[in-house]
Structures are given as C-alpha cells and as structure tokens.
Amino acid sequence: MPAFRQVGEKQLPNPVLYMAWSPKRDLIALANTAGELLLHRLANFQRVWSLAPNENTGKEITSLAWRPDGKILAFSVGDTKQVVLCDAEKAEILHLFPVDYPVSCMHWMEVQSESSLSSTFSDSEDESNRFLPKLPALPKSEEKSDEVTSLLGEVRLNILVVGGPSGFVELYAYGLYKIATLKGIAGTCRSLCLASDLKSLSVVTEVKSPEDNAEIHYVQLDTGLLSSCLPELTRMARKFTHISTLIQYLRLSLTCMCEAWEDILMQMDLRLTKFVQEKNTSTQVQDEFLELLLWGHASPELQALLMNQLTVKGLKMLGQSIESSYSSIQKLVISHLQSGSEALLYHLSEVKGMALWKQKFQPLGLDPSAIEDAITAVGSFTLKASELLQVIDKSMKNFKAFFRWLYVAMLRMSEDHVPPELNKMTQKDLAFVADFLSEHFSANEELFDRKGKYFNVERVGQYLKDEDEDLVSPPNMEGNHWVTFVQQSTHLKESPLLFPTYPQKSLHFVKRMMEGTIDICLQKPAEVIGSSVKQAVCLSLYSVLLMTFFSCRWNDKNAAMNYVVFCMPEISPFKIYILRTATDPNRPALNNLVSIHLNAPFNTSIDDEVPVAESVDRSYSCLDARLYDDETLTVVLQCQEKDENKFRLLAQLPLSSALRCEEEFTWDPTLRLDQQGEEIPVRELTWGNQSRDLENMKAQFVAVNGIRKVACVLSSNLRHIRVFEMDAEDEEDEERADESQDISSDQDGLEETSTNQGAKGADGDAEGEAETCEEMGEGSGDTLEQTSESDTL
Numbered sequence: 001m002p003a004f005r006q007v008g009e010k011q012l013p014n015p016v017l018y019m020a021w022s023p024k025r026d027l028i029a030l031a032n033t034a035g036e037l038l039l040h041r042l043a044n045f046q047r048v049w050s051l052a053p054n055e056n057t058g059k060e061i062t063s064l065a066w067r068p069d070g071k072i073l074a075f076s077v078g079d080t081k082q083v084v085l086c087d088a089e090k091a092e093i094l095h096l097f098p099v100d101y102p103v104s105c106m107h108w109m110e111v112q113s114e115s116s117l118s119s120t121f122s123d124s125e126d127e128s129n130r131f132l133p134k135l136p137a138l139p140k141s142e143e144k145s146d147e148v149t150s151l152l153g154e155v156r157l158n159i160l161v162v163g164g165p166s167g168f169v170e171l172y173a174y175g176l177y178k179i180a181t182l183k184g185i186a187g188t189c190r191s192l193c194l195a196s197d198l199k200s201l202s203v204v205t206e207v208k209s210p211e212d213n214a215e216i217h218y219v220q221l222d223t224g225l226l227s228s229c230l231p232e233l234t235r236m237a238r239k240f241t242h243i244s245t246l247i248q249y250l251r252l253s254l255t256c257m258c259e260a261w262e263d264i265l266m267q268m269d270l271r272l273t274k275f276v277q278e279k280n281t282s283t284q285v286q287d288e289f290l291e292l293l294l295w296g297h298a299s300p301e302l303q304a305l306l307m308n309q310l311t312v313k314g315l316k317m318l319g320q321s322i323e324s325s326y327s328s329i330q331k332l333v334i335s336h337l338q339s340g341s342e343a344l345l346y347h348l349s350e351v352k353g354m355a356l357w358k359q360k361f362q363p364l365g366l367d368p369s370a371i372e373d374a375i376t377a378v379g380s381f382t383l384k385a386s387e388l389l390q391v392i393d394k395s396m397k398n399f400k401a402f403f404r405w406l407y408v409a410m411l412r413m414s415e416d417h418v419p420p421e422l423n424k425m426t427q428k429d430l431a432f433v434a435d436f437l438s439e440h441f442s443a444n445e446e447l448f449d450r451k452g453k454y455f456n457v458e459r460v461g462q463y464l465k466d467e468d469e470d471l472v473s474p475p476n477m478e479g480n481h482w483v484t485f486v487q488q489s490t491h492l493k494e495s496p497l498l499f500p501t502y503p504q505k506s507l508h509f510v511k512r513m514m515e516g517t518i519d520i521c522l523q524k525p526a527e528v529i530g531s532s533v534k535q536a537v538c539l540s541l542y543s544v545l546l547m548t549f550f551s552c553r554w555n556d557k558n559a560a561m562n563y564v565v566f567c568m569p570e571i572s573p574f575k576i577y578i579l580r581t582a583t584d585p586n587r588p589a590l591n592n593l594v595s596i597h598l599n600a601p602f603n604t605s606i607d608d609e610v611p612v613a614e615s616v617d618r619s620y621s622c623l624d625a626r627l628y629d630d631e632t633l634t635v636v637l638q639c640q641e642k643d644e645n646k647f648r649l650l651a652q653l654p655l656s657s658a659l660r661c662e663e664e665f666t667w668d669p670t671l672r673l674d675q676q677g678e679e680i681p682v683r684e685l686t687w688g689n690q691s692r693d694l695e696n697m698k699a700q701f702v703a704v705n706g707i708r709k710v711a712c713v714l715s716s717n718l719r720h721i722r723v724f725e726m727d728a729e730d731e732e733d734e735e736r737a738d739e740s741q742d743i744s745s746d747q748d749g750l751e752e753t754s755t756n757q758g759a760k761g762a763d764g765d766a767e768g769e770a771e772t773c774e775e776m777g778e779g780s781g782d783t784l785e786q787t788s789e790s791d792t793l
Contacts, residue, residue, distance in 0.1 A: 004650065004692050004711070008045030008723035015718035018063060021705035024070030027088070028703065028712055028723075035059030037075055039088065042710055045723055049091040057084050057096065065106035067175065068158055074175055076103030076162065083162060085175055095176060095248065101164035105192050108175065111157040111230065112196040112557050128242075128350075132343050135249060136335045139256050157234045163189025163203065170526075173237030176244050177522065180226075181530040185219060193562060195555050195583035198226040200536065202562045202581070206544070214544040215672070218564060220537035222585045225363060225529060232360050239351050240522055246344045247515060250381075253336035254511060258464045260328040289437050292409055293430065303413060312410050319403040323396065326460060330392050333385050341382040348375045348518075365528025370521045377517040379499030384510045387503070388463050391475060395459050398436050405433050439476075466508040474503050536585035539667070542568040542674035556630050560584065565625050565633060571674040573621040574598045575682070576635070578658060593665045593673075594658050597684045598622060598637065623648070623699070628726070629706040631656045636694075636702045636713065648699040650713060650724065651691035658683040697722065 014032035021028050026042035035053030040046060053059035058077035065074045072094065073086045083103060084096040160175040162168075167185030169192070172178050187207035194201050201221040209215045226233055292298045298306065310318075348371060355366035404422060411418050462471050477483045486492050502510055555562055564579040576596040582588065598620035620637045628634045633653040638646055663681035667673075673680075700716040709727045714720070 004724040004726050007725050010045045010721050012719050019703035020064040022070040029064050031061035051091045063106045065108040067108050068110035078102035101168040103162045104164045107161045107192040109194050161192045161194050163192050174241045177240040178526045181526050182533050196557045199584045216541045218539045222534045222536040225532040242347050250340045257329050257332045306410050322399050326392050326396050337385045344378050365525035367524050374518045374521040377514040381510050381514045383501050384507050391459050402436050463507040470504040540672040567622050568674050571677050576622050594661045595680045595682050597682050624701045626704045628704050634704045636699045648694045649691050
C-alpha cells in the first residue's frame with residue numbers, strides 16, 4: 001500500500017501544548033505556551049485565525065475539545081478556571097463559564113440512540129419559536145442575535161465532559177448547562193470518554209501512592225440514569241440551555257445599557273456638589289434656583305457656577321446627551337430586557353410543567369418549588385425594568401423643562417438674544433419647574449448633609465450601578481393607588497400570585513438576585529444526577545516513576561465497547577496494551593485485556609502468518625498513539641537498532657486480529673496490572689508498509705482524524721510540526737508509479753502487437769492468449785525491476 005503523503009511542515013515560534021483535529025473539516029486547533037489558540041488548515045498548514053489571550057479568558061490553556069459538528073471549539077483556561085466556547089468560523093467567544101478546579105482534560109460527544117430524538121423534540125422547539133418573537137440583535141454584536149441557535153446546534157443531545165484535580169468531573173449538555181457533578185473519584189483526571197449510549201463514563205486518573213509515586217488508574221462509572229431517562233434529559237437540557245443563554249442575553253443587554261449611560265450625565269451633579277462645598281452663604285441650593293426662577297436674579301456664586309463652569313454651550317450639550325442616552329436606554333429596556341424576560345418566563349413555566357410530571361422528571365431532580373422561586377425572581381426583574389421605564393420617561397420630561405428654563409435664564413445673564421419660541425413661559429410651566437426643584441434639590445441637599453455624598457439629580461444612573469446599597473433617590477410611591485390598595489388588602493399583601501417589588505434596589509441588584517435564584521434551580525438536577533452515578537470498575541494499571549505516560553481512549557458505537565490504549569514503559573517498553581470494557585457496566589467484556597508486541601519484523605505482510613523474506617533486528621517503543629478508526633491505531637514509534645541509532649517513524653497498526661484474541665486474562669484486584677504483566681495475552685501485529693520514517697525530526701506526539709484521513713506529528717521540542725494525508729501516495733511514490741505505469745503501458749503495447757501477429761498464424765486463440773499473458777507477466781516484472789533499480793541508483 002502507498003506511504004503517507006506529507007502535505008505541510010512548519011517551525012512554530014512558540015511550543016505547542018495541545019492539538020485537536022476538527023471532526024468534520026480539515027482544520028486543526030493548536031494551543032501554545034503563550035496562551036494563543038491557533039486554527040490551521042490542512043492545505044500548506046495555512047493559519048485561518050488566532051485568538052490571543054486576554055484578561056477575560058486567561059492565558060494558560062490546559063485542554064481542547066471540538067463539538068461533534070465541528071462548529072464550536074471548547075478550550076479550558078487554568079489560571080482563570082474557566083471553560084470557553086469559541087466559534088470556529090470567526091474566532092469569536094460565544095460563551096464561557098467558571099469551574100471550581102483547573103480543567104486537565106475534556107471530551108465532547110454526541111449521544112447516539114436507536115430511537116430518533118429529532119421527531120420527539122422538534123415539535124416542542126417549534127412551538128416555542130412560534131409563540132416567542134425572535135430576540136432582537138444587540139448593538140455592536142449582531143452576530144450574537146442567534147447565539148441560542150448556534151450554541152444549541154442540532155436537536156440531538158451532545159455533552160461536554162470536563163475533568164480536573166481532586167476527582168473533579170462535570171457534564172454539560174450542549175456545552176452550556178451543567179447536568180451532573182460527579183463525586184468520589186480519586187486523583188487527577190487525565191483522560192475521559194463518555195459512552196455514546198450514556199450508560200457509562202470511563203476515566204483515567206493519576207493517583208499519588210503512599211510512596212509518593214503516581215499510579216495510573218482506570219475507573220468506569222455507571223451513568224445508567226442518563227441512559228434510561230434520555231428523552232426527558234434531552235428535553236430538560238434544551239430548556240435549561242435556553243434559560244442559560246437568555247440569562248446571558250439579559251446580561252449583555254444590561255451591559256449595553258450601562259455603556260449607553262454616559263459619564264457626561266454626571267456633570268450637573270458634580271457641579272452642584274462643588275457649588276455646595278464652596279458657597280459661603282447658608283442659603284440652600286433650592287432657594288438659589290427658586291430665586292432665579294421667580295425674580296430672575298442669581299447670587300454671585302450661582303452665576304459663577306452657571307456661566308463659568310456649566311456655560312451655555314455646556315448646558316446645551318448636556319441636554320442633548322441626556323436625551324440621546326435616555327432614548328437609547330429606553331429602547332434597550334423595551335426591545336431587549338422585556339422581550340428577554342418574557343422568553344425566560346415562558347421557558348421556566350414549561351420547566352415547571354415538566355417538574356409537575358413527577359413520573360417522568362422527578363428522577364432527574366426537577367424541583368417545582370425551586371422553579372416557582374425562579375419564576376417569581378424573573379417577575380420581580382420585569383417589574384424593576386418597568387419601573388426604570390417610568391423613571392426614564394419622567395426624567396426626560398423633567399430635564400427637558402428644567403434645561404429649557406435654565407437655558408433662557410443663562411442667555412439673559414449673558415445679555416444674549418433669546419429666541420421668541422423659548423421666551424414664552426406660562427404659569428403652568430413655572431409651577432412644573434418649581435415642583436422639579438423642590439423634589440430633586442431639597443431631598444438631595446438633605447442627603448448631602450447626612451451622608452456627605454454629591455447631588456443625584458440624574459435618577460437613571462443609580463439603577464445601572466452594580467452595588468448592594470439602596471437607591472439614593474428611590475421612586476416616590478405616595479399617591480400610587482395600586483400600591484395603596486395592595487398594602488391595605490390582607491389577602492393580596494402576601495399573595496404568591498403577585499411578584500414582589502424591590503423599590504429600594506437597583507436593576508443590577510435585582511438581576512443578580514434573579515441569577516442566583518435560577519442558578520439554584522439549575523443546580524438541583526446536577527446534584528441529583530451526579531449522586532446517582534456510581535463507580536462500577538476501578539483498576540490500578542501501573543506506577544509512573546520518571547517517564548510521562550499517554551492514554552488513548554475511544555468508544556466503539558457499533559460494538560458498545562470502550563477501549564483504552566496505554567503503555568507501561570518501566571515494565572515493558574516494547575508493548576502496547578489495550579483494555580476493553582463494555583459500555584454497559586452490567587455486561588461483562590470477554591478478552592478484556594491484550595498486549596501488542598512491537599518487536600515484530602518491520603517490513604512484514606498485513607497477514608500475520610505470512611512474513612516477508614527477512615526480518616531486521618530492531619526494537620520499537622511507542623511514544624504516542626491515537627485512534628484512527630475502529631480497527632486502526634496511529635502510533636509514533638521510536639526504533640533502536642543494534643548500533644544505537646535511534647529514529648522515529650509514523651505507523652498504522654491494524655487492531656482487528658488483536659481484538660479477536662481468544663485468550664482470557666484473570667485480574668487480581670489486589671495487585672497492580674504491571675505486577676501481573678507476564679500473564680497478559682500477547683499478540684504480534686504487523687503493519688506492512690503502512691509506516692513512514694520521520695527523517696530529521698524527533699517526533700513525540702500525534703493527532704489524527706480518521707474521517708478526514710489526516711495526521712499531525714509534533715516534535716519533542718513542541719515547535720516542529722508535520723502534516724500527512726494518510727491514504728495518499730507520497731510525491732516520490734506517485735512519480736515512481738507514473739513512470740512504471742508509462743513503461744508498463746509501452747511494454748503492453750509491444751506485447752499486444754506481437755500477440756496479434758502470433759494469433760493470425762495460430763490455429764487456437766487460447767494458446768496465443770496464454771502465451772501473451774505469460775509474456776506480459778514477465779515483461780511487466782522486468783520493467784518494474786528496472787524501474788526500481790534505476791530509481792535506487
């Protein structure tokens with residue numbers, strides 16, 4: 001068979017720590033020591049994009065995982081203890097969530113089931129799309145308008161499994177919603193594999209022994225609850241994922257509102273505060289402005305404040321800024337906060353209905369009372385948003401009238417021309433401005449005297465401050481008929497049908513309270529499902545003294561088997577071990593352990609029983625291994641000949657014969673596997689010409705994608721990379737094959753001519769054809785021999 005073809009090679013400036021091929025495209029993700037995330041294309045190893053580290057994500061990437069559809073790449077960050085989901089098309093961060101421990105490994109799998117879940121759940125999703133309007137795009141981030149759709153992906157459930165130190169393992173549906181927190185696992189997780197049927201989770205851990213040596217353990221966890229409740233789990237996960245993304249949408253909307261509120265709006269408050277601190281008279285600010293309103297005269301201090309500090313031009317700019325800012329915030333509240341809150345209430349109400357169906361959803365931990373508390377919290381947030389709308393509407397009217405009067409007064413102070421349309425002021429307008437001064441200035445002056453804080457004439461900004469303190473100027477509820485009616489009613493005062501209001505708190509505070517209540521609602525199923533997961537198998541494999549270890553795991557969906565490939569370099573450096581367990585912990589696996597001896601002749605036939613002529617005395621040790629497909633393992637081998645000349649090679653190992661091993665191995669649970677290694681069945685595999693010398697490269701690691709038939713090899717210094725197409729001929733082999741084909745075709749033409757001439761003078765066609773076949777065979781063989789010799793020379 002042809003050798004692998006090298007399609008790219010590159011020396012990178014920073015050492016590469018992790019590599020991961022996209023499951024659907026010819027793209028490979030690399031994470032380096034500088035904290036960069038790089039995406040390269042197979043063709044010439046061309047860089048598609050790079051994501052530099054920043055303060056929000058962090059700079060210490062610890063693992064990579066692709067979503068099964070290849071549209072989203074997840075990477076974990078150790079210094080900030082976060083998992084980040086990145087769009088593979090635009091290098092845009094779609095979502096991130098914190099974790100308790102730095103993540104050391106991840107696995108993202110798609111659930112495979114015989115029953116089609118798409119027909120089961122598409123109807124419910126279509127209903128929500130039919131009843132709920134599409135959420136409007138956020139300003140400056142239109143690409144995030146379909147964030148829910150892009151993050152959810154297809155209807156089929158996919159689960160991101162993350163693991164770390166102290167037995168930390170968590171499962172996230174669609175990479176967003178935490179459905180399980182597992183406990184009771186010892187050591188640091190080094191490798192994870194969740195079975196596609198959700199019946200078990202395989203974990204390879206590193207545990208410190210009493211002698212302070214690291215021991216490698218294999219643990220299989222029974223996740224039967226996930227498998228038995230798969231339809232209910234999928235429905236619940238999609239609903240909670242919608243809820244999680246809606247919370248993120250509301251958070252981003254509130255951030256846009258804070259950005260729309262400008263610091264220039266604080267200028268009036270700051271000027272008034274400075275005026276109070278510097279004035280020499282005991283006259284209150286309210287009296288100063290009322291005197292200006294009634295008599296048209298201002299004290300020297302007030303006149304200096306208005307003309308020298310605020311200025312006519314500054315007042316005009318301030319009025320325009322307030323109107324523009326308030327209008328933007330008002331639009332965001334109406335179009336984003338209210339629509340997002342309505343969608344959140346809809347999905348929580350559906351989850352409450354699911355929780356009341358106890359026969360189906362109670363095993364998953366849905367608590368109706370916790371969901372009811374979440375609905376109440378969302379209702380309070382909606383009321384607070386409506387309250388902010390009323391404050392904005394009232395403030396816009398107040399500021400517009402106040403600035404119009406003050407603008408005319410300042411023009412008269414400067415003896416400028418006053419436009420006729422502004423010079424007219426009715427008695428009603430005077431009363432309105434007087435009420436505004438009385439309401440905003442007297443209360444704020446008392447506050448300044450009591451707390452030493454500045455004025456707060458501007459009332460909207462206090463709602464957008466992320467503080468626990470009460471509002472400086474809460475809304476005045478006196479005279480509100482509904483509030484009076486509820487307080488006087490003994491039945492409505494404490495009725496659960498009415499959402500509670502928090503008139504003293506900011507919108508940010510109510511939002512954080514809502515998020516906390518929803519988090520409690522979302523965490524309950526994760527705790528219940530996590531407590532249902534039990535340890536089914538725990539095997540102590542071997543002790544790691546000085547050398548590093550590798551483990552490769554995969555899930556055979558057709559056979560419902562989990563496989564783990566590992567080496568024990570201190571015990572037997574020339575063997576690869578394959579541990580096989582059934583995805584169903586209750587189903588025993590026959591021939592669960594086999595070893596592959598790598599000291600077979602290098603150039604041998606694919607057939608185990610037919611070796612090619614001579615064998616070379618070489619020893620091979622495995623440096624890294626990755627699954628290529630269900631029956632092939634891609635390995636990086638180190639070859640050591642008698643003259644101690646070491647070189648590396650890339651090879652494909654067929655596993656079919658090893659997996660058909662009929663010899664049984666009996667585990668002794670009191671001993672580690674490396675202490676009973678002599679009893680493990682051994683198979684000698686041959687890989688024929690499915691290998692390639694990696695010249696001028698100290699290869700150490702490999703990453704493969706069997707679907708796209710590509711491999712990437714990384715050197716021991718973590719900077720040198722080569723990329724191969726595994727099912728294509730090398731360029732030299734192609735040229736040699738083309739040359740051989742041309743010579744063979746010429747020879748065939750000559751033989752065909754002689755054959756036709758011989759056939760004309762012969763009595764039987766069969767004899768002529770037989771002779772022709774013999775001649776063609778001999779001629780072809782001679783020609784290939786000559787070609788090989790000439791190429792060698």
